[in-house]
Amino acid sequence: MEVKVPGGNLHTVGGYARISDIGQLGDGRDGREGVLRQREDIYDLSKVKRCNVHRIYEDNDTSAFKRKVTRKEFEAMMTDLAAGVISGILAYNIDRLFRQPRDLERCIDIYEQARRPMIFATTAGDFDLTTSEGRFQARIYVTIANKFSADAARRVARQKKADALEGKPHRGQAPFGWKDAENLDPREAELLEVARKDIMRGKKVATVHREWAELNVRGRQTPEGKTISYTSVKYVLRNPRTCGYRSYIPQEVREHSGRVDPVEWLVERTDGTPITGQWEKLWTPTQWRDLVDVLDAHKKKNPGKGRKTGSTVTKRLMTNIARCGLCGTGLNSGMYTRGTKSYENYGYYYYCRVPDGGCGKIARSGPPVEDYVEKILLGHLKKQAAAVTPAKEENPELDKAKKKLKQVEDDKVEARRLRANDELSLGEFAREIRRLEEKERELKETVSQLSNTPVRASSAAARILREWGRYTVDMKRTEIMKSIEAVVVKPAGKGGNQQGFRPELIEIVWK
Known part of the structure; x- marks a missing residue:
């Protein structure tokens, strides 16, 4: 809303008000109250300068120092200034507008190229950006403001690092999982x-x-x-x-x-x-x-960022677990042609793909194969759940892996002690820790595999049986691959596909 000053028809200007983000100030000030005070100062200044205020461009709780912060209202004001909607800027102080010299230079370019009377005024003084002297003065003030912000940022960073070393929580926006700095959501x-x-x-x-x-x-x-x-x-x-x-x-x-x-x-x-x-x-x-x-x-x-282009969230249950009974290639899945009886009954099928190195001679409707494999696996798990697990099973390889893992953990503690006593250089310490962490990951995986071999504990099997109904396809695939090496799909022979699902043509290879 434009505010006209009686007798003030020389310039139509934009007023700019801004307060930095509260997180950087750290003094509890309310940014909104700050910009309201600035708005009053701008209107008072417009009366002194006999200018009409087109509108106030307001960026509340927004930094002008941080390079990646976009000030929406500042950008809108610069657009209006370049387009001739306004012929000048009023602000409480020049540092409300500029904390980065590059922003000032953008503004100077507009003033230099303007073919109309322009004004740039603050409550602390005016700057004639159309003259070399006025530009020089503005650049000095903005350089000082930039240095002040950089010093303040260093002080804030030091304080935040000190808080982190003391274990104090970050006091900004609550992270996901918490309703505030201390309490879980x-x-x-x-x-x-x-x-x-x-x-x-x-x-x-x-x-x-x-x-x-x-x-x-x-x-x-x-x-x-x-x-x-x-x-x-x-x-x-x-x-x-x-x-x-x-x-x-x-x-x-x-x-x-x-x-x-x-x-x-x-x-x-x-x-x-x-x-x-x-x-x-x-x-x-x-x-x-x-x-x-x-x-x-x-x-x-799956290296790279995020999901691969064109990939689905989950695969079919038996993709590459089911294998061709003729050439051994992992089966892929495809959709039946829409409108066909096969599509209505089954939707998709598994087949041996020639581009994957297969023979291309095996194809089988998907859902019946999956239902059969699930039925056999759940029966296998029921037997495990019903079995009495011995109090302790002898497994020399597992004991050996656990001892090695314990030694690696002890070596990590020793390396940190040597570094704390300056007996290891920073480079030597970093190399040794990386080596030990890689060895630790390998041993953890070995311990996990040996702990689940040859069969899982009855309690784990019981849990899987209870939760199977809510498992997603990828979770089911994980459990299938823990127990089953492969599901071999054998050829049906001439006319075999017309006889319905034949379980004798499915062979499950257990681990």
Whole structure:
């Protein structure tokens, strides 16, 4: 709304009001109150300068120093200035407008190229941006403002690092899973816990994302009208905060790299042990580490960011588990032609693909094969659940692997002690820790495999039987592959496909 000053018809200007984000100020000031005071000063200034105020462009709680921050109202004002909608700018102070010299230079370009009278005034003084002297003065003030902001940012960064070393929680926006800095949010915490358990049992992050989207789950920075993104789901699952570990990512790293992996920014003591924070924890450190290991394993199998273009969230249940009985190639899936009886009855089928190196001579309707394999597997699990598990089974290989794992853990503690006593250089320490962590991952995988061989404990089988109905395709595939080496589909012979499903042509190879 334009405000006209009696007798003031020389210039129609834009007023600009801004307060930096509260998080950087850290003094509890209400940004809205600050811009309201600035608006009053701008209207008073317009009376002195006898200008008509086209409107006030207001950026509340917005930094002019951070390079990646977009000031929407500032950009709108610059557009109006260049288009001739306004012929000048009024502000409380020049540092409300500019904290980066590049923003000032954009404004100077407009003033230099304008072919109309222009004004640039603040309550602290005027700057004639059409003259070299006025530009020189403005540049000095903005350079000083930039230096002031840089110094303030360093002080804030030092304080945040000190808080992190003391385990104090970050006081900004509450992370996903918490309703504030210390207390868990019951609904979000439950979502995270269910997701962790499901991923440990084979569910993919893409499936978790799809389920959360269907539940209309939103992150703290999710745009209005959208649901939480795939990358945000991965981020909150990997967040060390869930197990109480404190991380600290410097602001300059965030600004240059965007969202980074918090796992790589744990705050540690001199002995290498992580700092524990002062807030409610969701998981134990072991549970969090195990989840991160599984997520890292998924990333190695499917390198790159996010899902592959054109890939589906889940595969068919028997893809590459079912194998051709003639050439041994893993079977792929395809859809029957719409409108056919096969499509109405079954929808899809498994077949041996020539491009995959197969013979192309085996094809079988999908659902009957899957139903048969599920029935056999569940029967196998029922026998395990009913079996009496010995109190302790002798397994020399498992005992050996556990001893090696214990030794690696002891070696890590020793390496951290040597580093704390300056008996290891930083480079030697980093190389040794990387070597030990890689060995630790390999041994954990070996222990896990040996613990589940040759059959799983009866309690695990009982749990799978209870939960099988809610398992997703990828979770079922994981359980199938723990017990079954392959499902061999044998040729039906001439006219064999017309005889309905024949279980004798399906051979299950157990591990």
